[in-house]
Amino acid sequence: MSNPKDDLRRMKEEYAARKERLQNSDRYSPSNPAYQFLMHQREKQIQRLLESTGWVDLAESQVLEIGCGKGEVLEIFQRFGVPESRLYGIDLLHERVKKAGLSLPGSSLANADAQSLPFATQAFDVLLQFTAFSSVLDAQVKQTMAGEMLRVLKDDGVILWYDFWWNPYNKQTRGIRPSEIKQLFPQCDTQIRKITLAPPIVRILIPKLPRVAKWLEGLTVLNSHYLALIRKKA
Numbered sequence: 264m265s266n267p268k269d270d271l272r273r274m275k276e277e278y279a280a281r282k283e284r285l286q287n288s289d290r291y292s293p294s295n296p297a298y299q300f301l302m303h304q305r306e307k308q309i310q311r312l313l314e315s316t317g318w319v320d321l322a323e324s325q326v327l328e329i330g331c332g333k334g335e336v337l338e339i340f341q342r343f344g345v346p347e348s349r350l351y352g353i354d355l356l357h358e359r360v361k362k363a364g365l366s367l368p369g370s371s372l373a374n375a376d377a378q379s380l381p382f383a384t385q386a387f388d389v390l391l392q393f394t395a396f397s398s399v400l401d402a403q404v405k406q407t408m409a410g411e412m413l414r415v416l417k418d419d420g421v422i423l424w425y426d427f428w429w430n431p432y433n434k435q436t437r438g439i440r441p442s443e444i445k446q447l448f449p450q451c452d453t454q455i456r457k458i459t460l461a462p463p464i465v466r467i468l469i470p471k472l473p474r475v476a477k478w479l480e481g482l483t484v485l486n487s488h489y490l491a492l493i494r495k496k497a
């Protein structure tokens with residue numbers, strides 16, 4: 264992919280096509296038990312990781328999600344105690360930002376490109392990136408996004424990263440492994456955990472064998488995502 268603009272155009276087209284494809288699917292519906300399992304397990308892992316750092320003052324934190332989509336991840340942080348007015352989100356897709364605004368009317372949500380964040384340097388305590396980077400194929404776009412995240416992050420702030428490393432079914436995305444995460448954020452300390460039992464396996468197991476799904480996830484071998492906590496080195 265030689266032109267970053269082409270990559271962003273491709274991504275917008277892919278999201279429009281995906282919306283069509285999933286029109287009659289309940290795969291991402293809150294009433295789908297497999298989706299519930301995936302979301303519940305992920306939230307537990309995020310909480311554990313944040314607690315393990317001893318860093319819990321979320322009520323006073325300014326939190327920004329890049330690629331916030333419809334705002335579901337920002338809502339997790341609202342449940343964790345971040346006031347709505349301290350939650351910020353940006354996304355390339357106007358329609359998604361509008362939807363996020365319906366559930367988070369008191370938050371600051373904007374239609375923007377993460378390569379050029381409309382915020383001051385060192386404005387945020389927490390930066391979130393949840394499956395935005397894997398939808399970008401162009402290496403230069405990803406590097407620019409990472410640089411912007413570091414710019415707006417306070418020196419003692421944290422980046423929370425959640426993205427998959429392998430998805431053979433979707434050629435419009437590219438999984439990201441720990442070595443690439445470390446390359447994107449040089450001069451940072453990075454704590455990484457492999458979480459989330461691969462969703463196709465969850466969809467098979469949850470209706471009949473939910474305990475097996477939990478057990479398998481604990482083994483981590485079939486887990487498809489990395490959850491990382493990234494901090495600037497002192």
Ligand SMILES: C[S@@+](CC[C@H](N)C(=O)[O-])C[C@H]1O[C@@H](n2cnc3c(N)ncnc32)[C@H](O)[C@@H]1O
Nearest residue numbers: 330331332335354355356375376377393394395
């Ligand atoms: C798979 S969705 C995830 C949405 C949300 N983070 C979540 O987990 O529910 C990825 C989102 O990243 C957004 N995105 C990708 N590249 C972006 C960029 N350069 N600037 C802003 N948003 C971007 C897409 O528009 C899309 O809404």
